[in-house]
Amino acid sequence: MTLTYDFSGQVALVTGAASGMGLAAARAFAEAGAAVVLADVNQAALDVETEKLASAGHRVLGVLCDVSDEAQVEAMVARTVETFGRLDMAFNNAGIQVDPSDAADETGANFDLVNGVNMRGVWACMKHELKQMRAQGSGAIVNCSSLGGLVGLPQRAAYHAGKHGVIGMTKSAAMEYAPRGVRINAVCPGVIETPMVADMLVGQAEAMEAIMREQPIGCLGRAEEVAAAALWLCSPGASFVVGVALPVDGGFTAH
Ligand SMILES: NC(=O)c1ccc[n+]([C@@H]2O[C@H](COP(=O)([O-])OP(=O)(O)OC[C@H]3O[C@@H](n4cnc5c(N)ncnc54)[C@H](O)[C@@H]3O)[C@@H](O)[C@H]2O)c1
Numbered sequence: 001m002t003l004t005y006d007f008s009g010q011v012a013l014v015t016g017a018a019s020g021m022g023l024a025a026a027r028a029f030a031e032a033g034a035a036v037v038l039a040d041v042n043q044a045a046l047d048v049e050t051e052k053l054a055s056a057g058h059r060v061l062g063v064l065c066d067v068s069d070e071a072q073v074e075a076m077v078a079r080t081v082e083t084f085g086r087l088d089m090a091f092n093n094a095g096i097q098v099d100p101s102d103a104a105d106e107t108g109a110n111f112d113l114v115n116g117v118n119m120r121g122v123w124a125c126m127k128h129e130l131k132q133m134r135a136q137g138s139g140a141i142v143n144c145s146s147l148g149g150l151v152g153l154p155q156r157a158a159y160h161a162g163k164h165g166v167i168g169m170t171k172s173a174a175m176e177y178a179p180r181g182v183r184i185n186a187v188c189p190g191v192i193e194t195p196m197v198a199d200m201l202v203g204q205a206e207a208m209e210a211i212m213r214e215q216p217i218g219c220l221g222r223a224e225e226v227a228a229a230a231l232w233l234c235s236p237g238a239s240f241v242v243g244v245a246l247p248v249d250g251g252f253t254a255h
Helices: 020-031 043-055 070-084 108-118 120-136 157-180 195-203 205-213 223-234
Strands: 011-015 035-040 060-064 089-092 139-144 182-189 245-248
Touching: 011 020, 011 070, 011 120, 020 035, 020 043, 020 089, 020 223, 035 043, 035 070, 043 060, 060 070, 070 120, 089 120, 089 223, 108 120, 108 157, 120 139, 120 157, 120 182, 139 157, 139 223, 157 182, 157 245, 182 223, 195 205, 223 245
Parallel strands: 011 035, 011 089, 035 060, 089 139, 139 182, 182 245
Antiparallel strands: none
């Protein structure tokens, strides 16, 4: 995929950047000329991917960060600004899956685990990114929701709760910050071929087959296709786009 953005002189932060669509976005931001902070909880993968981008000549920094811990998120944004001087674009993408469960049997621990990362993590990232962007009077944030933020699916109540929550906080903060020069939007990926989905295809083959039958385009999405949407939402091409939850799902939610 050829991306034609010019983000030189700008600074991008991507969470969950050591794998899947976060990695694809970090690579795409770097190739478009941005300095990129890759944040992830997986130190080994983070080191490998940051080093690959650095050896290709890109300005990158790897930061170990568990987004469910607000103090670590605050430190991650502080290191971004200390290192590169500002923060222009953020893709709050880090997320996890939990095993599907009958809604009557879901444990509180599972609910807290998935929403601690997928919803509270996005909340903390957006909060601390906004402190910097508010001071600058500019910026663009893309939060990662999911088709699970737009529709329900059996046995997925805990995951879908958090992904719906991401859209709620995106819209509210977008309205608050649009007049202050910061655009906030969300992407809602369908079923995308990443390590997360590879695990689900093995462990939950039947359920995944049923889910994929709902994807009219007839194939899995690629991480680069979600990254392309995130970059567009951060680009001047999306200058009038505020508070949307953009499906990137091969038509899944067009039903
Ligand atoms: N793959 C899909 O089909 C799909 C569909 C819809 C939404 N999503 C969402 O897209 C995002 C990325 O998913 P992916 O498929 O690329 O997954 P992935 O598992 O390939 O990558 C996720 C990355 O996030 C990191 N991470 C996990 N917990 C973290 C934490 N607490 N703090 C910081 N980093 C953490 C992981 O180490 C990993 O590198 C997630 O929010 C996911 O819910 C994925």
